Every structure is written in C-alpha cells, then in structure tokens.
Amino acid sequence: xxxxxxxxxxxxxxxxxxxxxxxxxxxxxxxxxxxxxxxxxxxxxxxxxxxxxxxxxxxxxxxxxxxxxxxxxxxxxxxxxxxxxxxxxxxxxxxxxxxxxxxxxxxxxxxxxxxxxxxxxxxxxxxxxxxxxxxxxxxxxxxxxxxxxxxxxxx
Numbered sequence: 001x002x003x004x005x006x007x008x009x010x011x012x013x014x015x016x017x018x019x020x021x022x023x024x025x026x027x028x029x030x031x032x033x034x035x036x037x038x039x040x041x042x043x044x045x046x047x048x049x050x051x052x053x054x055x056x057x058x059x060x061x062x063x064x065x066x067x068x069x070x071x072x073x074x075x076x077x078x079x080x081x082x083x084x085x086x087x088x089x090x091x092x093x094x095x096x097x098x099x100x101x102x103x104x105x106x107x108x109x110x111x112x113x114x115x116x117x118x119x120x121x122x123x124x125x126x127x128x129x130x131x132x133x134x135x136x137x138x139x140x141x142x143x144x145x146x147x148x149x150x151x152x153x154x155x
Contacts, residue, residue, distance in 0.1 A: 005087075007033035008036065010033070012076075019069060021065050021068060021069035032073070034070050040120060041070065041120035043066075043073070043117075043118040046113065046115045047116065057110060058109075058110040060106065063106070064102065067146040067148065068099055071134055071147075072096075074134070079095045098153060099148060102147075103146055104144060108141055111139070114139055115138070116137070117138070118135070119134065129149060131148070131149055131150075132147065
C-alpha cells in the first residue's frame with residue numbers, strides 16, 4: 001500500500017463530504033483527517049473541554065464518533081489501495097463507505113487536551129464488506145480498541 005499526502009476524506013466527492021466527524025464540507029464538524037501510511041491508517045485529534053465526560057477525561061460518544069469516521073475512512077482507503085488507486089494523483093476516489101457495525105472497547109481513561117492518535121489495520125475485504133481493527137491512544141497509552149464493519153456504497 002502507498003502513503004498518502006492527501007487525507008482520504010479530502011478525496012471524497014463533494015456530494016458525499018458532509019459528515020459531522022470528517023466531512024470537508026462541514027465547517028462545524030471535527031474535520032478528522034485519515035492518512036494511509038504503509039499498511040495502516042492514522043489520524044490525530046485533540047479534544048478540548050467541550051468534550052468532557054468527567055473532569056480531565058473525554059466523553060465516550062466523541063471517541064465512538066472518531067472511531068466511526070476513522071474506520072469508514074480507513075475502509076475507503078484500504079479498498080482504494082486494493083484497486084491500485086494513486087491517492088496523490090486523483091482529485092476524488094470512487095470509494096465511500098458507511099458503518100454497518102462499530103465495536104468500541106474502553107481500556108483506559110482518555111485524557112482531555114492531549115493529542116489522540118487513531119490507527120487502523122485492514123482485517124479483511126469481502127465484496128462490499130470491509131473490516132478494520134482500530135486503536136486510539138494518548139501519549140503512547142492505548143485508551144480504546146475498536147473494530148468496524150464498513151459497507152462500500154454502490155456507485
């Protein structure tokens with residue numbers, strides 16, 4: 001697989017780029033950006049106090065939504081890479097995925113105000129179904145693990 005200079009979400013067609021978590025056309029959203037680096041995906045996000053669960057810890061709903069967006073972005077990246085699409089030369093990619101199932105396992109409190117690192121690894125692709133395993137860490141500590149079953153939208 002290749003490295004991307006552009007975020008996967010920046011390669012979504014404009015009509016499919018309005019997601020609150022990762023849509024480039026949603027200025028009020030998180031603007032999460034997922035990059036394909038070798039055989040894994042990576043994204044970063046720094047939560048501020050509006051995402052507080054208890055003082056000093058991040059609200060679990062934010063974490064689930066970050067994994068959701070990173071997971072579908074990762075699935076689109078892995079499917080596109082399997083089709084030998086060069087992310088750095090195309091304006092848009094023809095792959096967009098939606099969530100069929102999302103599993104989130106909280107392992108440790110996620111600290112507020114620290115950069116969170118999300119990573120994704122392809123488990124498998126079977127037709128339109130794409131499984132991705134994910135982690136979310138802060139300062140080298142795995143706070144969350146997750147998995148997503150993403151479904152490729154038909155064109």
